[in-house]
Amino acid sequence: MKFLFASDSFKGTLSSDQTIELLNKAVREVFGECETDGVPVADGGEGTTEAVVKARHGEIVNVDVHGPLMETEHAFYGKLSDKEAILEMAAASGLPMVPEDKRNPLNTTTYGTGELLKAALDEGYTDIAIAIGGSATNDGGMGFARALGIRFIDEDGKELEGKGSDLVKVRHIDVTGLDPAVKNAHFTVMCDVTNPLCGPDGATYTFGKQKGGTPEILDELESGMKNYRDVIIKEFGINPDEIQGTGAAGGLGAALKVFLKAEMKSGIDTVLDLIDFDGRLKGVDLVVTGEGRTDWQSCFGKVMQGIGDRSKNHQVPVAALCGSLGPDYEKIYEHGISSIMTTVDGPMPLKDALDNAEDLYYKGAVRMFRFIKAGMTLSAG
CATH class of the missing domain: 3.40.50.10350 (Glycerate kinase; domain 1)
Incomplete structure (x- = not known):
């Protein structure tokens, strides 16, 4: 038996x-x-990278990144083969990284997750799985995209940092500096939520409270997210609210779909395929x-x-x-x-x-x- x-x-x-x-x-x-x-x-949440690396006899690669509050953090991704890598945003932009008394999604960013992905791209990986559960952020993925070379510009022509409070300030998105390695890579996003970017079932009102958002903060973030959505519609002809999963991880799903053309897939199904x-x-x-x-x-x-x-x-x-x-x-x-x-x-x-x-x-x-x-x-x- x-x-x-x-x-x-x-x-x-x-x-x-x-x-x-x-x-x-x-x-x-x-x-x-x-x-x-x-x-x-694992199902695509925290611990997914380590589980898949062990099952595939891969290797953990350590990387220093910026955390949700732009502090220095020690993160990691997994090497599965010469072409395959896996990473999780919880290692770079996870909620446990932010002390409870400092949790405010207006101030957090996904920049470190973008740095983690860039580190994998710089090493030549072209088939990359990204688990996006457990985020501390609600920045629409702006910080993530900025780490890959995209610039978010305000009405005065200045580049924004890419945190939650910057959503309402975006007037233009410059993608000319996007890391060219992105074009040669395929990204699979482990995502089990179907929430749109905006609205009562969107990123802010569904997940923002657990990240420290008060009703006033959530209203401010939602106004910003709608502005961000409208700029994306105007400049790229894509409405994130019409795509399932764009509200995942505080809107990181939108950045992954719009800027990286990523494939959204069930977390557990992705893990089971990888192993x-x-x-x-x-x-x-x-x-x-x-x-x-x-x-x-x-x-x-x-x-x-x-x-x-x-x-x-x-x-x-x-x-x-x-x-x-x-x-x-x-x-x-x-x-x-x-x-x-x-x-x-x-x-x-x-x-x-x-x-x-x-x-x-x-x-x-x-x-x-x-x-x-x-x-x-x-x-x-």
């Missing part, structure tokens, strides 16, 4: 790699020696996946949904081991997940569950494999 282990991380407690180690230990306790394979996975998950399913009898909490959101671009759908297409059953279950968790059964078990083995405070996550996960894995072994016995009978 061959098992494939592919679980998401349990945020704040267990990494994807740790779940693989614990599952390997547990399956051998129950089944003895058996064939296993394990691959770290050749379908190829790994050959000869597998059972896949084990999981995540920290499973609920209705798990069906929308998350690891379990992606793993389940791919496995279902290859007629391979999937069992899940999760930290907890939330509202409508059972909807995940529609995506190829055959069974779910939780790691907790009794009522307990959340802190106790987090503090003992490794032990609980291991014991839960043993219980799960015992059930699987019992099922095999029934089937044989």
Whole structure:
């Protein structure tokens, strides 16, 4: 019997790699020696670069960039082959980089993410995947584009810095200085949101509050974003509000689509393609996946949904081991997940569950494999 282990991380407690180690230990306790394979996975958010690099036996490349407040940050991207690279904006422009008392999307920029991409382009990579979850920004991607050579000009002919408060000041966008390497590269953007750039479902009103935006700040940013949109329409003949995903990452999606002609793709699907998950399913009898909490959101671009759908297409059953279950968790059964078990083995405070996550996960894995072994016995009978 061959098992494939592919679980998401349990945020704040267990990494994807740790779940693989614990599952390997547990399956051998129950089944003895058996064939296993394990691959770290992520859904396009924080940790995606490291998971894909490990799965592909790639290399982490460290780069110094400017953070969301233009402070110096140590970021990184992943080298996957001579042509392929992967990066995540959370490493350069992520929300955790901004102290809570300084969170104000009028002041943050995606400039560092642009620097990170430029570093990869300078090394000659031409097939680049970009994960854009977890941003601290709402600048429409201006900072990102500026790092690649695009200039945003105000009414006095001066170049803007490219932060949220500059959106309302844009009068002209000069793309003549765009890094020429962009034309020879293909960009895949890991994006699971379909929000437009502006409007009640746009970048500002949907995501701005969690980045420190008060109602007054959000109104100011929305006015600026509409101005930015109108300049793009006037100068490029493209309306970002008519393109799904342009509101992602505070409008970075718009810059990626308009200036880089990037392809928007589901985060988990991109990751599974990059690690050749379908190829790994050959000869597998059972896949084990999981995540920290499973609920209705798990069906929308998350690891379990992606793993389940791919496995279902290859007629391979999937069992899940999760930290907890939330509202409508059972909807995940529609995506190829055959069974779910939780790691907790009794009522307990959340802190106790987090503090003992490794032990609980291991014991839960043993219980799960015992059930699987019992099922095999029934089937044989």
